[in-house]
Amino acid sequence: MPKNLIIITGPTASGKSTVAKLLCKKYKKCVRLDIDRVKHFIETGFRYDNSAEGKKQWNLCTENILVLTKNYLKNDYTVIIEGVLGNTENWQKIFKILKPKYKYLLLVDKKELFARNDKRDLKLKMLKKDIEYHYKMFLQDFYLKNFEIIENNNLHETVEYIYGRE
Numbered sequence: 001m002p003k004n005l006i007i008i009t010g011p012t013a014s015g016k017s018t019v020a021k022l023l024c025k026k027y028k029k030c031v032r033l034d035i036d037r038v039k040h041f042i043e044t045g046f047r048y049d050n051s052a053e054g055k056k057q058w059n060l061c062t063e064n065i066l067v068l069t070k071n072y073l074k075n076d077y078t079v080i081i082e083g084v085l086g087n088t089e090n091w092q093k094i095f096k097i098l099k100p101k102y103k104y105l106l107l108v109d110k111k112e113l114f115a116r117n118d119k120r121d122l123k124l125k126m127l128k129k130d131i132e133y134h135y136k137m138f139l140q141d142f143y144l145k146n147f148e149i150i151e152n153n154n155l156h157e158t159v160e161y162i163y164g165r166e
Helices: 016-024 035-039 052-074 088-098 110-118 128-137 141-146 155-165
Strands: 005-009 030-034 078-082 102-107 148-151
Touching (some): 005 088, 016 078, 016 155, 030 035, 035 052, 052 078, 088 141, 102 141, 102 155
Parallel strands (some): 005 078, 005 102
């Protein structure tokens, strides 16, 4: 796939959406594919669990991301996929099919995650235990080996770094 595909993931409140939005402003034609938005195409409620229905919904979300990304790339858009996928198998499918060159894992100190979460709108806030879970999830080997880690302590430096890599 072309080099105009960027993937950004990381724990809650690590700055994924903010970095992606700022990056989009640097391109003439850019699409921000927010995984949360794609998940919530399912108006009746997305299943985050490991049940058969939950896995089916995560797979459907992944398929939709693939279709949307291919269509935008085919039409010369830079695509920034940002968010969290439910399991490593779905990331592997995206990697295999789209072959992205730029994959970033945004990390910040856990205390900073809690502080950023506290500043969020009520509907976006997560419980402390969920932030802890997310943080630990992204320290697994899969993420550490398959994504370039960026300490996202300064949003503008992070954006300039990613933009300068292309």
